[in-house]
Amino acid sequence: MSGPIHLRQGIQLPLAGGFTLPRFFFWKSLGAVILAVGIYATITRFWYGLGATTNLTDQTPWGIWVAFDVLCGVGLAAGGFTITAAVYLFGLKHLRPIARPAVLTAYLGYTLVSAGLIFDLGKPMNIWHPLVMWNPHSVMFEVAWCVMLYSTVLTLEFSPMLFEKLGWHKPAAVVKKLTIPLVLAGVLLSTMHQSSLGSVFLIMPTKLHPLWYSSMLPVFFFVSSIAVGLAMVIFESYLSYRFLGHRLKKDVLMSVARGGVVVLGVYLMLRIVDMLYRGVFPLLFEPGIEAPLFIAELVGGALIPMLLFANYRVRQSRKGLFFAATLVVLGFVLGRLNVALTGFEASSGESYFPSWQELSITLMLVVVGFMAFGLAAKHLPVFGSHKAH
Amino acid sequence: MSYALLYDGTECVQCGVCLTACKMMWDLPEEVDVDRLSENTLTTLEVHDGHPVRKMCMHCDEPACASVCPVGALEKTKEGPVNYHPDKCIGCRYCMMACPFSIPKYEWSSALPRVRKCVMCFDRVEKGKVPACTLPCKVGAMKFGDRDELLAEAKQRIRNNPDRYYDHIYGEKEAGGTGVLYIGAVAPEKLGLPMTVPTEPLPQFTWRVLEKLPGVVAVGASFCMGMWWLINRRDKIREEDLEAITTGRSTAETGHELEEVQS
Known part of the structure; x- marks a missing residue:
């Protein structure tokens, strides 16, 4: 295909939201560049090993692949269990239009977490070992099993979208009969591993900075995953509206935002009470990068978006909702990076910054996530009222 | 019966024969930075203000590394050593994060890396032999034996020579008790031994929450x-x-x- 034809096709694309060709073209090109660099980095990662391609060391054995690709990836996918529980268990039926986008996000999220894990593990071909080599005392073992089981649940929850597209009505009906048990299993498995990702750090009381080390870490990880799960629903609904033209009834997202106020409020109160209880407020006035990043995580990522969500005029505006949700997502990511990376700098005596390979592979996974979501949203009955009764 | 090692800093003449023996036993190349544990250096001999101290895996009674390993690649053996099974290892490096003494190191330069740390020559200990590092030590700085007996002996040595020893057995209570015990002329913090390590076994910090x-x-x-x-x-x-x-x-x-x- 020659250039001009490609360009003309681009112009003819029915773009909603008043997008002009250059901007759409810009995002596509950026995605292509990130994918190309990511694929090159992938080859070097597996050919030369972790030492040659990452900035990981004996002092910093966990980097951005653990902190972002795994810890954030699992959290950002929490909308799946949150929204399905709200709709199917707690009877908030007006949220049904966002159940499928949330399940799709979760399904893609967990798939990408597994992909990220393959990059990070020193011996990725042994990834199946927790299936047969058991250590029930290990938090990581429990997380591995929960993630495996929940990925299966999500595959089943996602499958009707595919079945309906293919016109396979019988399997779709079978899965639909299993909805309640699947949702319940999803909630329980998610409660376990979302919190256990925080429990991972409980065994490091002397290494993790006292601003973040708390025996409440599992509770914080769980509650913040619910908050970011809700924020992600608003975030991706806005993007789907801008880029794909999917329009959601405003009151659905407003209702999610109100839920966000409650969850963020509970989260903030837990964090503050925990700080008081452990007497770590004086640490906020100590020099170093820890205090500012800690404050940014809580004020920028929880307090401000909570106040925004609580404001009726912000909830009324799509852009306002999107802005507040973006703050929650960024604050959540910062919070996880703080626990897994910033919190260890003082004790390791080493400052870590990811290598270009680590960054480009992470970016590649994010781009793959966006692309897969876009493709699914375009070709599968994700939005709209397909069988939504 | 759980075996342990006793290191007596007052007897050590800093000859380094233990280091050489370890390198030979595990067929490890010499390194420039000899004072730092690495994939090729499983034990070091540090000298702080004239006072020597060996650094190596502490072989905790309740090791953090073994408790966090999702596949049981690290294992506290009934003989005492904390052993490593590279064929089980998936390479998640949780052991390195969890170890309160920051002992496990990684073969970063390998495409299929292993965790490396002292395993107290488990293959030898299992056959009733003394670990490679301890065998050539002829001055009595290293002693291998039953942990309870070594602990009693350490206490005896301190009691018999109170002027010579600082009255603390590092490893008796640290991390809930370890398989390497230190006595010496000065306080352990002056030897760079981590003093923030709690006396409660570290797996308890996780288990307290996980059991709920x-x-x-x-x-x-x-x-x-x-x-x-x-x-x-x-x-x-x-x-x-x-x-x-x-x-x-x-x-x-x-x-x-x-x-x-x-x-």
């Missing part, structure tokens, strides 16, 4: 099931009620259900 999980799951499951039942039933009755109103038909059963809800 089955309870949380049970309560959570019944709560969710209960909510589903309540709400589903309410909706169903509302529908029946609506149907009754629209069709102008009021069956005894529907009426009964409604009464139940209102009371």
